[in-house]
Amino acid sequence: MKNKKINQQCDCGNCECGKENFVSENPGRDVQRVGTAKFLGQNPFNIHGDVWAVIGNQGDSQCYLGVTEKVAAIQVAVVKMIEKEKLGVRLIPPYFAGGISDGQLNGTDEMRYSLIGREVSHDTISLHLSGSSVKGAIAVVACDKPPVGTVAALLEANVPTIVMSDGSIRPGVDPETQERIDIVTGFQVAGDDEQELKNRVALNACPGCGSCGGMFTYNTMQTFFAVVGMEPLHMVSPASQDERRIKEFPQELVSYLLMLTKKGIRPRDIVTKKSLRNAITVAVAMGGSTNVMLHAPEIARAAGIDFWRDVITQKEFNDLSRSIPVLVNARPFGTYSMVDIDEKGGIQVIVKELLDAGFLDGSCITCTGETLQEQIKRLNPPAPDGEVIHSVAKPFKPTGGLRMLHGNLAPNGGAVIKVAGVEGGIEKGMFIGKARVFNGEGQLLDALTSRNAGNA
Secondary structure, X not given: OOOOOOEEEOOOOOOOOOEEEXXXXXXXXXXXXXXXXXXXXXXXXXXXXXXXXXXXXXXXOHHHOOHHHHHHHHHHHXXXXXXHHOOOOEEOOOEEEEOOOHHHHOOOHHHHHOOHHHHHHHHHHHHHHHHOOEXXXXXXXXXXXXXXXXXXXXXXXXXXXXXXXXXXXXXXXXXXXXXXXXXXXXXXXXXXXXXXXXXHHHHHOOOOOOEOOOOOHHHHHHHHHHHHOOOOHHHOOOEOOXXXXXXXXXXXXXXXXXXXXXXOOOHHHHOOHHHHHHHHHHHHHOOOOOOHHHHHHHHHHHOXXXXXXXXXXXXXXXXXXXXXXXXXXXXXXXXXXXXXXXXXXXXHHHHHHHHHOOOOOOOOEOOOOOEHHHHHHHHOOOOOOOOOEOOOOOXXXXXXXXXXXXXXXXXXXXXXXXXXXXXXXXXXXXXXXXXXXXXXXXXXXXXXXXXXXXXX
């Protein structure tokens, strides 16, 4: 039996919906949807409309503390857009999935649970998207592994989607020296004999909330997501506690989602062989984490693409890394944090430099509905400042920081190294120097903490 148009008057008290066309053919299925809509202050007559969802990452550290506030702000912005545009969309309650924070677990047995967070986030979000028949989504992602699982799930669902980084933490300040300190400082002083120094760093290095601020996995992958087209470029670099993430970005995200829905632009239209090549190129130019080589193939897989076959081979990657300069002076290999990159114009400055130099394909479509080139033109970023962000002509380092390795331990390749960690010993692609061998990570960490690494 087809639904008949019946005028009903809502008396929920939570909305001003007036008269609507509504019919319930199966009240047993509808009562909870109606109850949820009323509780959330939404129009219960939209329960048969397309479902939109707001998703966030959650976990056990300050990396995730800002997510709930941003998800709530986006939820409010979606409600306002539904009312303003009379969309007939059903917005369901926010959903959270996540894992653990490996920053506080480095060197512990619990670190083994870190990567699992990627798969757990993927599976639970896939369950949510499929089980709730979600037709449009906005995701706020935080920390290292859950964002990758989140984006992979969104790609598999292939419904109009947009992602926003929760943002980086701001550096702390040593109250005695007034020097900037961060999580890197914490690990650097772990073997120091001065206990007061270690206490001071522990108590002051990571104030507020947000994910690690250097070019670690989090910011490497947020840059990757933005350049591949799933996240607006200007939403990557602001700090987690930057007021734009609450006052400006939610409305922009909802507008973008509405545009993507109307135009029928889906994640797999955005994540392509060309856009993946762009993203890995920028990750190299940012001096990104080795983990991008673990996560980029997963994002490609979720988009139906074989990364090492269709996007780039291992040899091509090494050739690329040798030809792409590093354009940022960023932690852990440099001085500055992502919030400093934001102050100098954001990652869009780096993207423009690489576009102008011919390293990127500007024709790829992005989540803003613009091509990468068009998005950069609209954002109109400033020129590199020369200290935090460098130009292609005068880079921070002449070549990229990642290399794929092969040898007797990896005859088919697949191993990856961050060259910044061994720059003093690399000669013509080979490490020349003394190798200190430890029987497992635990022994290495014990040696570093006790300052006995030199005796190994």
